[in-house]
Amino acid sequence: MKTKVLVIDDSALIRSLLSEIINDTKDLEVVGTAPDPLVAREMIKQLNPDVLTLDVEMPRMDGLDFLEKLMRLRPMPVLMVSTLTEKGSEITLRALELGATDFVTKPKMGISQGMQQYADEITDKIRTASRAKVSTLQSIAKASNSQVQQSAIRNPLISSEKLLIIGASTGGTEAIKSVLMQMPSDCPGILITQHMPAGFTKSFAERLNSLCKISVKEAVDGERVLPGHAYIAPGDQHLLLARSGANYITKLSDAEPVNRHKPSVDVLFDSAATNAGKNAIGIILTGMGKDGAAGMLRMKNAGAYNFAQNEESCVVYGMPREAVAHGGVHEVGHLKDLPRMVLHYLATNSERALRV
Numbered sequence: 001m002k003t004k005v006l007v008i009d010d011s012a013l014i015r016s017l018l019s020e021i022i023n024d025t026k027d028l029e030v031v032g033t034a035p036d037p038l039v040a041r042e043m044i045k046q047l048n049p050d051v052l053t054l055d056v057e058m059p060r061m062d063g064l065d066f067l068e069k070l071m072r073l074r075p076m077p078v079l080m081v082s083t084l085t086e087k088g089s090e091i092t093l094r095a096l097e098l099g100a101t102d103f104v105t106k107p108k109m110g111i112s113q114g115m116q117q118y119a120d121e122i123t124d125k126i127r128t129a130s131r132a133k134v135s136t137l138q139s140i141a142k143a144s145n146s147q148v149q150q151s152a153i154r155n156p157l158i159s160s161e162k163l164l165i166i167g168a169s170t171g172g173t174e175a176i177k178s179v180l181m182q183m184p185s186d187c188p189g190i191l192i193t194q195h196m197p198a199g200f201t202k203s204f205a206e207r208l209n210s211l212c213k214i215s216v217k218e219a220v221d222g223e224r225v226l227p228g229h230a231y232i233a234p235g236d237q238h239l240l241l242a243r244s245g246a247n248y249i250t251k252l253s254d255a256e257p258v259n260r261h262k263p264s265v266d267v268l269f270d271s272a273a274t275n276a277g278k279n280a281i282g283i284i285l286t287g288m289g290k291d292g293a294a295g296m297l298r299m300k301n302a303g304a305y306n307f308a309q310n311e312e313s314c315v316v317y318g319m320p321r322e323a324v325a326h327g328g329v330h331e332v333g334h335l336k337d338l339p340r341m342v343l344h345y346l347a348t349n350s351e352r353a354l355r356v
Contacts, residue, residue, distance in 0.1 A: 002026075002027055002028060002029040003027060003028050003029065003050045003051060003126065003127065003130045004029055004031045004047065004048070004049045004050045004051070005022050005028055005029065005030050005031065005049055005050065005051050005052070005053065005126060006030070006031060006032050006033070006034065006040065006043055006044065006047060006049035006051075006052050006053075007019060007022070007030055007032070007033040007034070007052075007053050008033075008034045008035075008036070008037065008040045008052060008053065008054045008055060008058070008063075008066075009033075009035070009053070009054075009055040009058070009081060010035050010036060010055060010057075010058045010059055011055075012035070014055070014081070014106070015033040015035070018030070018033075018053060018081075018122070019033060021118075021119045021122055021123065022122070022123065022126065024119075025123050027127070028123060028126055028127070031047045031049055032046075032047050032049070035058075036058050036059055036060045036061065037054075037058065037060065037061040037063070037065075037066035038060050038061060040052070040066070041066075044070075044074065044076075049076075050076075050077065050130050051076070051077045051078070051079060051126050051129045051130050052070075052076065052077070052078045052079070053078075053079045053080075053081050053122075053126070054066070054067065054078050054079070054080055054081065054100070055080075055081050056080060056081070056082050056083065056088060056091050056092065056095065057083070057088075057091075063080065063091075063095065064091060064094060064095060064098065067080075067095055067098050067099065067100060068098050071098055071099040071134075071138060075099065075134045075135060075138060076134060077101045077129035077130055077132050077134055078095075078099070078100045078101060078129070079100070079101060079102055079103065079104065079122075079125050079126055079129050080092055080095045080096075080100045080102070080103035080104075081103070081104055081105075081106060082095075082103045082104070082105050082106065083105070083106055088105075089199055089200045089202075089203040089204075090203050090207075092200065093173065093200070093203055093204055093207055096173045096174065097173075097174065099134060099137050099138045101125075101128070101129040101132045101134065101137065101170065101171070101315070102125050102128065102129060102170050104118060104121055104122050104125060105118075105197055105199070124288075125170075128170050128288045128316060131288075131316060132170065132171065132315050132316050133314070133315055133316075134315075136171075136312075136313060136314065136315050137171055137174065137315045140171070140174045140175060140178055140313070140315075140335060161279045162188040162279050162280075162281060162346060162349075163188050163189050163190070163191065163225065163241065163248060163272065163276050163279060163280050163281065164187070164188050164189070164190040164191070164280075164281050164283060164342065165190075165191050165241070165268060165269060165272040165276075165280050165281065165282050165283070165299070165304075166179070166190060166191070166192045166193070166282075166283045166284075166285065167192075167193050167194075167265030167268060167269065167282075167283070167284050167285065167287075167291070167292040167295075167296075167319070168192075168193075168194050168195070168265075168284070168285035168286060168287050168319070169194070169195040169261075169265075169286070169287025169288055169289065169291065169316070169318075169319055170195075170286060170287050170288050170315055170316045170318075171285075171286035171287065171314065171315025171316055172194045172195070172285050172286055172287055173194065173196075173204060174315075175285040175286050175309065175315075175335055176192060176194060176208070176285065177208060177211065178335055178336070178339075179283070179285070179335070179338060179339050180208055180211075180212045180214065180216060180230060181211055181212050181213075182339035182340070183212065183213065183214050183230075183339060183343075184213060184214075184343075185213045185214055185228050186227060186228055187214060187227065187228060187343070188227055188281075188346065189225035189226055189227055189228075189229055189230075189231070189248065190214070190229070190230035190231065191219070191225065191230075191231050191233075191239060191241055191250070191268060191272070192230060192231065192232045192233065192239075193232075193233040193238075193239055193263045193264065193265045193267070193268045194232065194233070194263075195261050195263070195265075195287065195291070196235045197235045197236070198234065198235035198236035199235060200235055201218050201232050201233065201234050201235045202218045202234075204218075204232060205217050205218045205232045208230070208232075212230075214228045214229060214230055215228060215229045215230070216229075216230045216232065217229070217230070217231060217232070218231075218232050218234055219231035219232060219233055219234060219239050219250045219252065220250065220252070221250065221251060221252040222244075222249055222250065222251070223249060223250045224244075224247050224248070224249055225241070225247070225248040225249060225250060231250050233252075233263035233268065234252065234263070235263070236254075236262065236263075237252045237253060237254055237262070237263060238252065238253040238254075238255060238258070238262060238263045238264055238267040238268070239251075239252060239253075239263055239267070239268050240252070240253060240267060240268060240270075240271035241268070241271045241272050241275050241276055241280075242271065242275055243275050248275070248276070251271070253267070255267075258291070259289065259290065259291040260289075261291050264291055265284070265291045265292030265295060265319070266291055266292055266293075266294055266295035267295070268295070269282060269292055269295025269296050269298065269299050270295045270298055272295075272299055272304065273295065273298040273299040273301070273302040273304065274302070276302075276304070277302045277303045277304065278302070278303030278304060278305075279304075280299055280302075280304040280305075281304060281305050281306070281307070281342060281345065281346070282296050282299045282300075282304050282305075282306035282307065282328075283306070283307045283308075283309075283338065283342065284296055284306070284307070284308045284309065284319055284320050284323045284329070285309045285314075285319070285320065285335070286309055286313075286314040286315045286316055286317070286319070286320070286335075287316055287318055287319035287320075288316045288318040288319070289318050289319060289322070290318070290319065290322040291319060292319050292322075292323060293319065293322035293323045293325070293326040293328065294326060294328075295328075296323045296326065296328035296329065297323075297326045297327055297328035298328075299328065300327070300328045300329075300330070305330050305345060305349075306323070306328055306329050306330050306331075307329065307330065307331050307332070307333060307338055307341060307342060308320040308323050308324055308329040308331075308332045308333075309332075309333070309334075309335050309338060310332050310333055310334050310335075312334060313334045313335035313336070314335075320332070331345075
């Protein structure tokens, strides 16, 4: 049975191009198109689609207002179609907080040709959205938005040599927020790869920085990794961990995509295995596919201790499942428990080191 898609966009050209791309696949089908949310509202009732593609900026009712109402009254998978601007990135991140599963960006120039180049990404993300647990995404967003979470453990003995290495994809923006909001200001340095296109990671980092006790920023090349700081891979470059003398530093790479992703979780995890070994703690969160699974096993073999998000709390249980199947994970936990589990491991490990 084909996945039924409703396309909502005020541009007739975009509606036509998206319909052509989606209908050109064997497993997806556009059952209707709407020029604005008010028309879409009636079509949802009539056509009962499995997934919506939703433009951000539209007449009569903008995409965010419609999304908020939809998630309250009839939650369903929504793929946002966003413009690649600073304002557009902030609006898109807000859409993810409201419950959108993921987003794709409209090309700036040569729209017909540009959309065709995005065909695989669009169809892959629609397939992923159709499998996503929207209720889980909503509950994560609601929990992290409604409270400033306190760290369960405050331990001044945590070694400054330790590092947290995090990878995520679909549903990861809210999952990462949930984890970082529980981190104390003296936590180990954190390196993060979230599958996200260029132009969005800076806004993502700034949003997290405004919410967390720790400092969060988009990573730059050659920066010293400090405790109480998190560094997010830019959307168009791989993030790696490197060493400069006694210090850990960030390294950015413009190499080819790995597992079809740039940035890639495997690239980050591999660098942590090579340069941090037993000082690394790996965390793999919600996402489709297998990116990070092989790298997490290499981290484990190098002496790292690794955690994975459990199926119940994942929006898409793909990347954590693959990491577990590869044998690279030591502990599996619910998203709300992972920060406490990680900090407990760090504190216990530090106490053991002091006794020795």
